[in-house]
Amino acid sequence: MIDTMSRLPVFSFLWPGMLWLLAFVLMLAAGYVWLDARRRRPTAHYPTLKSVGLATKGGASWRRHVSPALTLLGLTALIFAIARPQAVLMLPSRIETVILVIDLSGSMRAQDVKPSRIRAAQQAAKVLLDTQPAGVSVGVVAMAGTAGVAQAPSRRKDDVATAIDRLQPQGGTALGNGLLIALTTLLPQAGSDAERLMNDDTTPTKRPEAFDSSDTVTPGSYVSGAIVLFSDGESNAGPGVLQAAQLAAAHGVRIYTVGVGTTEGVVLSVDGWSARVRLDEKVLKQVADATAAEYFRLEDAAKLKKVYRALNARLAFDKREQVEITAFFAALGALLATCAGLLSLWWFGRVL
Structure with a gap:
């Protein structure tokens, strides 16, 4: 439209x-x-x-x-x-809701980012939380092999911070599911499309027929909320990541992605198996580009403030209003x- x-x-x-x-x-x-x-x-x-x-x-x-x-x-x-x-x-838009999606997959245990990927992601999420205006509701979605709402959108920052601190690494990575849960938390009216996508057997590169309708809006046009994803980009379960991003774009929702880790990666040993886990920037950039948002990289916890300044500045969208x-x-x-x-x-x- x-x-x-x-x-x-x-x-x-x-x-x-x-x-x-x-x-x-x-x-x-x-x-x-x-x-x-x-x-x-x-x-x-x-x-x-x-x-x-x-x-x-x-x-x-x-x-x-x-x-x-x-x-x-x-x-x-x-x-x-x-x-x-x-x-x-042209007026400054009022961001009303921000959904933080935090990757809890096994690869987030890696320590190529100190103290670890998961801890760095949690710290970054809390920095972003602390600097949101009082009127902004912040929710948390925990994502591993499955995804769920760890904290419903709330203006009580202490409750949101507690929910972030409680998160622990788990097995599996369903990045697409995490984005879909975040989207339906932000926009409940997208629930039917998200459910169809979760049950769809199409390949990740195929765009579902529902997204081709004339009811879709301009990517990035939804100015009342945004999704921020903290992840290393790896996904091995659930619907395709790009499909979830395309659905968000079809509803005008921006997904800002924060890459946690290094492209060189590190060898991670867990429960008797070892594998090199790397930051997949390509996927995270594609998600951000598809939704008219932006990708950021977090290599070290000391760079949290720099990432925040760039990210928070872009959450303050401008909008045309009569x-x-x-x-x-x-x-x-x-x-x-x-x-x-x-x-x-x-x-x-x-x-x-």
Whole structure:
């Protein structure tokens, strides 16, 4: 679906019929010009009056026209206010919900990032949590062989931090499931599509038919929330990661990805088996790109602040919104009328 905000007029009125009142302003302006011309006639008929200053007494100079002009402009602004003007403006969006998805797979035990991948991810998640405004709800999704909501979206940061601290590494990696659970937590209306994808037998590279409908929106257009994924990118269970990302993109939700680990990897020994586990940046970049978001890399816990600054800055999206600006014109009209009265009182000792 094409973004409807792009079709809105840049400037419009809710009550355009009230603009006919501007004719009254034109009549007043014409009347003022006529009266001013009439005042000038004695000078034309009796030139000697000008020499003695009678015709110019009272400030018959340019100052004489300032107050009436400001009054007419103020009246014009008030009429615009009566017509209830509205404009399409770029405003800072209000992020209402952020869902943190934390990878708890066995590979996250690796210590190529100190103290370990999982601990570094937890620390990064808590840094991001601490710096969210008070009005933002933060939820936590734990993802390993299966995925589940460890903490429902909440504004109580202590509860969310406790949920993050309780997370422990598990077996398996269902990265796609984690993203789908996060998406349905953020947007419950996406639940039917997510359930279909979880039960779909299509390959990860095939895009489900539901995503091809005209009901999909522009990727990244959902400005009230976002998903942040902390993972090393490895997945060996559940639906395809890119399918989950495509579904999120179809609902306009951005998935910011934070890669935890090193591309060189490290040999990890668990329960009698050993394997080299590496950071799969390619998958994480594809997820971010598909949802109009961005990928970040976290190699060391000491770099948490740098990652946060870059990530949090991008969570503060801008959005186009049609806003009524009646108050602006009302205030402008009152200000111009006040200035007109004060200047006239200062220069001529009277209000207009």
